[in-house]
Amino acid sequence: MTARIAVFASGAGSNLEALLQHVGQASSPGFGAYAVALVVSNRVGAGALAIATRHAVSATVLPDPADGQALVNLLGQHEIDIIALAGYLKAIPAAVTDAYRGRALNVHPALLPAFGGRGMYGLRVHRAVIEAGVRVSGVTVHFVDALYDHGPIITQWPVPVRSEDSPETLAHRVLRVEHALYPRVLAAVGTGRVRLDANGRVRGEVFDAGETATFTLQLGEATACA
Ligand code: GRF
Numbered sequence: 487m488t489a490r491i492a493v494f495a496s497g498a499g500s501n502l503e504a505l506l507q508h509v510g511q512a513s514s515p516g517f518g519a520y521a522v523a524l525v526v527s528n529r530v531g532a533g534a535l536a537i538a539t540r541h542a543v544s545a546t547v548l549p550d551p552a553d554g555q556a557l558v559n560l561l562g563q564h565e566i567d568i569i570a571l572a573g574y575l576k577a578i579p580a581a582v583t584d585a586y587r588g589r590a591l592n593v594h595p596a597l598l599p600a601f602g603g604r605g606m607y608g609l610r611v612h613r614a615v616i617e618a619g620v621r622v623s624g625v626t627v628h629f630v631d632a633l634y635d636h637g638p639i640i641t642q643w644p645v646p647v648r649s650e651d652s653p654e655t656l657a658h659r660v661l662r663v664e665h666a667l668y669p670r671v672l673a674a675v676g677t678g679r680v681r682l683d684a685n686g687r688v689r690g691e692v693f694d695a696g697e698t699a700t701f702t703l704q705l706g707e708a709t710a711c712a
Contacts, residue, residue: 489676490523492566494574497608499525499534501572501593504665505672506541519673524564526557528576554579561586570672571630575607583632588682590630591675593668595660597642598626602635612653612660621647623656625663627671629682640680641692643667645709662708666701667692 493502506522525538525545538545544564550556558581561569569590571578583590594602596611601623606614615623624644631637645660671692674680680690693701702709 489520489567489672490565491520491568491570491672491676492524492526492561492564493522493534494526494569494571494578495534496527496529496532496575497534497573499532499537499572500661501664501668502534502537505570505572505669506537506543508669508673519676520568524561524566526560526574528574534572548576551576552579554581557582558585568672568676569630570668572668573607577634578630578632580632583630586630588629589675591640591672592628592630592635592637593664594626594628594635595623595657595664596626597622597624597644598628598635598639602626604634606635609653609657612656615647616651616653616656623647623660625660625667627668629688638682638686638688640671640675640688641667643709659708663705666705670701 493505495502502525509521522543525534525543527535527545527547528551530547535545535547546560548557557579567589569586571590571592578590596602596615601611601614622644624642626639626642628639629637643663645663647656674690674692680688680692683689
């Protein structure tokens with residue numbers, strides 16, 4: 487069965503675009519297990535809304551992002567199986583995190599639990615990474631709980647921080663990884679290959695043995711160590 491995904495986005499929507507590009511690629515390993523059925527935003531001017539329109543995907547701007555019951559109803563109307571946060575800057579109400587436990591995911595442009603939490607978004611994340619002097623950043627995909635950037639981690643992929651990096655150049659390489667990784671993770675959760683168990687532990691792996699080598703090659707320069 488194809489999982490129906492709602493993508494929540496407040497910004498440009500490049501992750502939404504990446505997810506849409508992988509829809510229907512059933513012949514590619516790990517892909518083709520979901521359909522983007524709805525785009526949800528809190529911002530009328532979000533680039534993600536224009537992308538939704540271009541791809542003929544239903545889109546909506548929430549009048550009150552804190553109204554959990556309205557959001558649960560909306561997701562029910564669209565028969566949404568999985569929520570994918572992609573640059574969504576509002577808190578997800580408890581009614582939604584409860585209803586979608588183990589079925590709501592977020593992508594974060596750093597290696598959590600470092601460089602996450604309220605106010606840590608966009609270039610702020612990459613600026614903090616560079617200022618801290620760490621030599622490895624990366625991408626985290628995790629299940630969503632009631633706190634920002636906090637739920638059980640599904641997978642992480644490293645991206646080296648180079649000495650000449652600016653927040654912008656680092657963001658660019660990290661985004662390339664997000665675009666490749668997030669569709670794979672959503673497909674893995676959509677097919678039940680990865681799941682959250684009753685104790686809050688993540689079960690299953692996103693990649694089969696040997697697949698990481700192909701994935702590394704696909705990413706090329708983005709994650710190559712200097
Ligand atoms: C991404 O870096 C994502 O990890 C973070 O917000 C950014 C959204 O970018 N949560 P886009 O709107 O998908 O281009």
